[in-house]
Amino acid sequence: MFDLHALKDELQALEGDVSRPLNATSEGIFDTSKNRAETLADQIKAALNDLGKTLSEQEGHIENILSDRPITSVASALALGVVVGFMLGRN
Numbered sequence: 001m002f003d004l005h006a007l008k009d010e011l012q013a014l015e016g017d018v019s020r021p022l023n024a025t026s027e028g029i030f031d032t033s034k035n036r037a038e039t040l041a042d043q044i045k046a047a048l049n050d051l052g053k054t055l056s057e058q059e060g061h062i063e064n065i066l067s068d069r070p071i072t073s074v075a076s077a078l079a080l081g082v083v084v085g086f087m088l089g090r091n
Contacts, residue, residue, distance in 0.1 A: 007047065014040060 066073045
């Protein structure tokens with residue numbers, strides 16, 4: 001899976017890199033920004049693909065757990081619903 005802290009650090013590094021070329025021409029700034037945005041978009045796409053694969057793998061695992069213990073699953077869902085209901089009711 002992907003590391004959120006590493007992604008945050010990369011975003012901060014990109015922010016610093018984009019703010020440095022203040023003396024460059026407008027075309028240079030545009031090209032730099034475009035390249036950085038494309039790089040960031042590629043990284044986000046890769047992270048989302050990894051997340052999708054992980055969720056697909058876990059979906060099968062959860063289906064097996066639920067089918068093996070249907071009564072426990074329903075009771076757990078009911079208890080979670082009650083807890084969330086109480087939490088939302090307090091606000």
